[in-house]
Amino acid sequence: MPIVTVQMLEGRTDEQKKALVEEVTDAVTRTTGARKEAVTIVIEEMAKSHYAVGGKRISD
Template identity: 40%
Template sequence: MPHIIVKMYPGRTMEQKKALTEAIREALIQSIGADPKTISLAIEEIPPSEWKEKVYDKEIVPQMENLWIKPGYTMD
C-alpha cells in the first residue's frame, strides 16, 4: 500500500500536477508491482518562505541517512 506525499512549491498547473501523479502512479506499478487500487498520493504545496521550517529542517535533515535521493542544496 504505497502512500506518497509530494511536497513542493506552489505554482504548478492542475495539468502538471495530474501528469506528476500519473507518472508516479505508473512508476509504482511498473517498478514494484503495486496494485493501482492500493496507491494513494497527495500533493502539499509549501511556500518558499516556509520550506526551511516545515520541510527541510523537520523532514529532510533528520532523515538524511534514509533519503534515497538527497537534495543538492543546503539551507543554513
C-alpha cells in the same frame, strides 16, 4: 498499499499535478507490482515564504 508524499513549492498548474500523479502512480505500479487502485499520492505544497536554503527564503 503504497503511499507516496510529494513535497514541492507552490505554483504548479492542475495539469502539471495531474501529470505528476499519473507518472508517479505508473512508476510505483511498475516497480512494486502494486495495483494502480492501491497507490495513494499526497501532494504537499509549500509557500515560497515557508522554504529556505542557505539561510534565505526562496521568496526573498
